[in-house]
Amino acid sequence: MKQVFLVFFTMILFFSCQREINVSLTKEPGSVTGQVRPESVLAKVGLYQGDLIAETETQSGIFRFDRVSPGTYRLIARAEGFSQTEISGIRVEDGETHDVGTLELAQLPWPLLTVQPYDRQKNVPVYKGYKTLQKRIIILSFSQLMDEESLRKGFFIHPQVADLEITPHVWMAANRYEYYFGGEFDFNTEYTFGLDTTVQTVSGEKLEFPFSATFTTERFGLADANFHYDPETNGGSVSLSFNGLLTATAASHISLPAGIPFYTQQKYTSRIYVLPSVSWPSDSSITVTIDKDLAEIGGQTLGKDTTFTFRTAPLQVVGTLPHQGEQFVDQDESVTIRFNNVLDQSSLESNISISPAVPFTSTLSVSQGKSALLVTPDTLYANTEYTVKIGSGIKDFFGVGLSQEFNLTFKTK
Structure with missing residues (x-):
């Protein structure tokens, strides 16, 4: 009776521990929450883990992401008329809520709507040597058509960029006027750019106040x-x-x-x-x-x-003639077995056989990284099932063998 009780108690203890182990290994999703200021602004907040994985809009400045898998993330908040801002290194733990605090959006001077790259952005592509893509390193978007001459004179960047040019791009349907600034930007360099208040619209309305931002270009790699x-x-x-x-x-x-x-x-x-x-x-x-x-x-x-x-893939057979299990095969037909790699000719000996046994010859041909093994029996008997066996001792050019032997079965007429 004591032995039965001991076994029963041990089983209860085992399954109890097993449940504890399962619970501890299960990762529950967490949440990310925070606030964007000014609260009156309708901002979009994106959650990134490499790529964008979720996006939401603020409600009275508040945002929240639920069912976020444990891991490390970054947030980007943006709104028209404000400079984009980012928080990185957000660590979401198992089943917990991570409050990132407050993201402050800095107002842009009217009529400037958006800026790329955003302030303090890192790893900005420079498209070194690609003339077309180099024209779009900095993109300034306005709500008004700007006077290009004033934009050219009022734009500054440090350090200086060789072959700097401005290209206008008008989105008529969206009432958006974009201006691309491009040139020979260098790798792994911090740039500061901006506009002074001499910049004006075509109707003479000046930029509300000066603007500047800093970004760092990507490393060559x-x-x-x-x-x-x-x-x-x-x-x-x-x-x-x-x-x-x-x-x-x-x-x-x-x-x-x-x-x-x-x-x-x-x-x-x-x-x-x-x-x-x-x-x-x-x-x-x-x-x-x-x-x-x-x-x-x-x-x-x-x-x-x-x-x-x-x-790379294992050495294997990728095709045969006749096909596996084929019936009514001609008695004078040769057998072709194709492999997905170049075979070592010396490994063929003693690794090819036919059952029932008949005399045969074998020839190996190699082309474009693959091999075809031609097995030619002296004679095949009528209405007989044959098996061609390829042993696991066959190796590729580098000495790597088949993981297991291969058998091809067919039946003659």
Whole structure:
């Protein structure tokens, strides 16, 4: 009886502890709340985690986001006629409400409506070398058509920007008048820009009061990296896209692990493709290293080594003739088995068999990172089911084998 009670008590204790463990591992969403001032302004508040994930409007200055997963976020508040403001590093804990406090919106001078970049914004793109995109680094939006000559004279920026130009853009339907300011902005530089009160509308009404803002441009670096996988060949290229035009020797700063032959192609002047000379090793994590001295045409370098890691597919069969389970196969037909990588010829011996046993020959052909194994029996008997077995000892060019043996079954006429 004591033993039964002890077992029963132990089971209760186990399941009680199990429930405790499950509860502690369950993450409950939290909330983010705060206030925007002036309270009378209808402001839009965006919640970001990299990209925008939610947006709301203030009610009497108050905003709230519910069902926010635990993590780190930033908020951006904006309203027409006011300078945009941001709070970053907002940590939402499990099931808790995070009050960010008050976000103060600074009023812009009439008739200025919006400003990009906003004050103290970081990592502003400079589109180095892209003439069309460089024309839109700073965007000022007004409610009135402005006198361009006064805008040109009343606009200031420090440090000076080479080839600075102003391009007007009118939104007639929205009664909005935008002016783009662009030129040769430098990477990783803090700029201060603004307008003085000599700026006026075409009807002579002057800017209400002076305005200025500060922003910092992005560092030169890797903007995007992708592995463009080809499932038929375990090949494909790695594309490395940078946020500036590259020097002609940039590709020489790319390296792969020893033993993987590769070549590069530099296209669109800001992108490098990395391709295998033979193929990629099967079922492997491969790291592409970009040396810190890789530079853009203005002389800025990465400053530190940068890496991109991708994983390849296992060595596998991607097609056969005859097909798996096919009936009424001709007795003189050869068997073709296609693999998604280049095979090691020496690994074929003793890893191919046919059952029932018949004499056969095998030939391997390689093209564009894939292999085709042609198995030719001397003879096949009528109305007989055959199985061609490919053993797991078959390996790719780099010595990586099949994860398991492959069997192809078919039946003759």
